[in-house]
Amino acid sequence: MSQLVFGYFAGMIVATSMFVVALKNPVYSALSLLVMLFHVAGLFVTLHAEFLAAVQVIVYAGAILVLYLFVVMLLNVKQDDRYHGQWRLAGFVCAPLLIEAMILLSGGAGIRTTGTQTVLVPSSKAIAPDNTLAIGQTLFSTYLFPFEVASLVLLVAMIGAIVLAKREISEQETPGPIVRTKVTE
């Protein structure tokens, strides 16, 4: 049963992620990514990470994807989106990963050492009954400093986005490329 569930989620994730790359219209790509994110959230539920599944749906599907769709519709892209001619580079990058996948498929040769002892021993501890409580306790004890740094990253990103997307740069300041193109037009 659990293998059936995993198979469904994995198949849908792979198919929709390939649609994200293959579809020419960016709106369809974004919607395909939306379906993929929902299935990743489902996979998180099967992995006993319920809180992260909820966060995945809320933050990714609710905030990030809406931002993408907003920008796609704002820019109103009507162009022939042809592919790059970089297939050779793509193949060169992807070949090691494919070999890795082969090794993984052939019975996990990388996991097992020479003896019978395995390197990666699955923990036999019980699953935490309250996932959110466990995450909160870990986040605010062990990872308190990274948590604060993450908030700083968000603040910097917010200010940076506002500064970058601001419409007008006044003439008295150093003339940027935006101002110059307007003058030439």
Added chain:
Amino acid sequence: MTIPISYYLLLSGIVFLTGIVGVLIRRNIIAILLSVELMLNATNINFVAFSDYFRDMGGQVFVFFALTVAAAEVAVGLAIIIALHRSRSTINIEEFNLLKW
């Protein structure tokens, strides 16, 4: 009946591969950013799978941080795209060769 960890690694590898191919072959900047999201999600699957495997909450906390960084990346990236589109009125990656040697 449990799923072996290598299946999750394989799934994440395939999704990451798809993201890399998307970054390399697409010309639309928005599609490239969507491919970057694919790669981030592949790492998230890995983190959560190992977190469940070792019963360690650290992996899930790191997915939390990855989500934060993804949100920041999207905000800044889309702002850059809007600024580029305003100055060049295109988002085709071939048109942007200012920093090429």
